[in-house]
Amino acid sequence: MQPILKIDLTRGETAEISAPPEWERHYLGGASLAARLLYPELVPDLVPLSEAAPLMILTGPLTGTAGPTVGRFVVCGRSPATGLWAESNCGGFWGPELRFCGYDGLWLTGRADRPVYLWLADGRLEVRQAQAVWGQDTYAAQETIRTEIGVPNARVLTIGPAGENGVLFAGLFCDHGRTAGRTGLGAVMGAKNLKAIAVKGTGKIPLASPEAFASLRGTANRMLKADNIAQVTHALGTAGVADYADYLGSMPKKYYHQATMDGVDKISGATMTETILKGFSTCHGCVIACGRVVDLGDGIRRKGPEYETAVGFGPNLLNDDLAEIVRLNEICDRYGMDTISASNTIGLAYHLYEKGLLSEAEVGFPLAWGDTQAAGRLLDLIARREAIGAFMADGARRFGAHFGAEQEAVQVNGLEVAYHDPRGVSGMALVYATSPRGACHNRSDYFFVDWGQAETSLGLEFLDRLGGAEKAANVARHQDWRTVCDSLVLCLFGNLPVEMVVDLVNAACGFGLSVTGLLQSGERAWNLKRAINNRLGLTQVNDRLPKTLLEPYADGPAAGYVPPLEAMLAAYYEARGWDRRTGRPGREKLQALGLADVAGDLWESG
């Protein structure tokens, strides 16, 4: 692999770091390699928004090739929202461009003494003053920096005002509205006085067997073009699944308190395609092009919402106006905030207001379900940390706690739950409860498996979507697979057989891995991230769901069902080889995965 460029923003020093060759094979890259590299630094007294906190941006071994869905990179560190392991990946073209510069990653440490941005052109790094761009929104900042450096096709990864102001769900944005949104790493970047990183490279991506890779990626791209999921995602966007999610009862409404809603079909990807869609946007080398370009009638081309945003600012707030969802999405993008956490926290505000736990005097204006103007005002306040927004900017858990209602917040370990309800797809109960970064829907998008995407080549069975403990091993297996995807930083919508992925990895890296070996690398990294979190204070008590998700819906397709979480967790611990008493991976499990040093740290420290 190419080196990682380590940049100390305090001292203005740089160094090239190379991972040990065995780590390349065992962790592949991306989030898994980042976890291994950052393991020594992620200790309990590390303050996420401090000068000492690391921020690592890594690509994967396929990133920037002509392979399928390989435009992504991942940002890692310690989350200021959860206090746990943080990772958030992002599409677009920035990751490939970094690799064209000759680096597979950036390792940022320290804090600049004033706002700066980085400009990396091939191997040449400049630290530039950013006072002029500090305070600009993410769309404007990208344009300003491109103009300032005089390279119109440079790729700019930036934070917005939310990241500058320490909003705990601030993200990093590039290529207009591509987002590393979750876990608040935009605030970590802002705490370093780092506004943006511009990159432009002219190099080539190293491949072990270029001819074999070219043949495989051609086949893979043709398979993707013919794939049903890819075709739906292209034609309708990721919100194309909204109708089916609603039909199965896995799309929450009214802050997870309502199973059905009149007019819910008005926010679906199908409706978007039939009404406001004007074009598509894509990431590097992707044949799917899930990104939406929409026009609300004013002639301005805007980003159309993906599924999570459509539901978060739609049915979650009892809103069925797609144009308003587009508007709220753009506000979040410009401020540089994650739409899942933002819409979840706003949903909590509406919920508390309805319950009388939050007053009009405390908010400053009334909150009514379906009122998107109020939601927009809240977004403004959150990004500026003003009035009620100062509390909401800390995320749902702390916002709820401030008003004596932490138990009402639909979050796990400080990360707000995404919009796949475990009362409609029960595998998500385990996914949310055990994800290394809180209630994440992507460390395993098991809702797809509960809908039917049960790949036999991964050893997955198709089990009842309202089942229980019998799917624990299935979930663990799928988490391992998605951890592989996160190490390669592959898009989860690239629905390719695992055999094809392992062939692509071997052709790119010259490894000779088997499917079993590939999945074991996922299991290794999953356990490593768990161990990091254990060392940061996570125990079995943290493997939980918010009370709302354990209360059955009275009506709708999943009426009366709640996932049997305790039984599922017991089976999951068994499948994982984890200690039920402490919540830690067992010593033997860690040793078997080649993590003897981690086993020593975890079990010999008591």
Next chain:
Amino acid sequence: MAVRFPGPAWLESLQEKLNADEKYSQTARNWEGDMAVVIEPSGPLVETLVYYFDLWHGRCRSVAVLDDSSTVKAAFVLKAPYDHLVKILKGELDPMTAMMTRKLQVQGNLGVMMRNVPTVLEFVRCAKENTGEIL
């Protein structure tokens, strides 16, 4: 009544089943569009079979065996190898799993399809219940 698959008798029997099945009729009440099922050779099947269904508002108005898959002009086309289709009809392969794991290909207006997945699933249920002996 379960009928031997494949064959014209199976096709005609399925038309009767669809028109008699109350749940299908209700679920598919808004469905507009004909559908072709292209059964590709595998296992004992040596030549492609194309079964055509004219589906309209919960009714199956007509069925036909088409001669040539290349001339299919239906609004929706479901395409699968014979072996996979047989597994679906036997209940050994879930139709959604088939669609999501590259075993059954769907062509047509995907917006309409995603809004009407329940209709497709009811259609498959009727086909399963209509199937007796298999080639």
